[in-house]
Amino acid sequence: MSETVTLPAFPAPLRWLNRPAGWSVDGDGALTVEAGPGTDLFTDPGGPDRFANAPALVGRLEGDFTLSARVGVDLLSTYDAGVLLLHADEHTWAKFCLEMSPQGRPTIVSVVTRGVSDDCNSLTLEGDDIRLRISRIGSAFAFHVSTGTGFWHLIRYFTLDGDPEVGFLAQSPTGQGCAVRFEDVRHSPERLADLRNGV
Numbered sequence: 001m002s003e004t005v006t007l008p009a010f011p012a013p014l015r016w017l018n019r020p021a022g023w024s025v026d027g028d029g030a031l032t033v034e035a036g037p038g039t040d041l042f043t044d045p046g047g048p049d050r051f052a053n054a055p056a057l058v059g060r061l062e063g064d065f066t067l068s069a070r071v072g073v074d075l076l077s078t079y080d081a082g083v084l085l086l087h088a089d090e091h092t093w094a095k096f097c098l099e100m101s102p103q104g105r106p107t108i109v110s111v112v113t114r115g116v117s118d119d120c121n122s123l124t125l126e127g128d129d130i131r132l133r134i135s136r137i138g139s140a141f142a143f144h145v146s147t148g149t150g151f152w153h154l155i156r157y158f159t160l161d162g163d164p165e166v167g168f169l170a171q172s173p174t175g176q177g178c179a180v181r182f183e184d185v186r187h188s189p190e191r192l193a194d195l196r197n198g199v
């Protein structure tokens with residue numbers, strides 16, 4: 001898709017990776033992305049499965065930044081997820097997910113892919129105020145999650161080759177589709193001062 005999208009809180013044009021089943025930007029700046037059935041972005045480290053058909057909306061941010069959003073997702077099937085994404089190329093990317101686990105619980109999942117995917121399940125969370133955040137600090141990236149208390153829990157700190165675009169993804173690998181709403185999207189060009197103090 002060559003269509004570009006503007007989002008009020010995102011200071012650059014965004015473009016689609018894979019066509020969504022539907023999408024919208026509301027008057028308050030909230031983004032909704034609908035994934036169709038059987039959509040995913042994952043390269044199985046045990047091989048040979050590779051999936052790269054999940055719809056994602058990405059743009060390029062220069063320098064240090066933080067990007068956060070409250071993520072609301074209809075978790076109906078295993079691995080349905082709303083995702084903040086870093087995407088350098090088809091073999092180099094990272095996902096930060098609010099995902100339905102095989103146990104039927106909303107779970108924070110991070111996936112860093114350098115040729116193959118390194119998949120890690122973290123916290124199990126409940127509630128309707130779950131916020132995901134990506135930060136770039138020099139040549140490194142960090143994933144944090146907050147449950148609305150104001151404290152940001154560090155989930156992952158890593159590097160990624162290339163100059164990745166950043167954005168939003170929806171997936172439904174085993175289900176019949178998934179709608180994800182990204183609300184209260186916030187961007188800051190300031191460098192994150194401390195990875196582990198929860199700010």
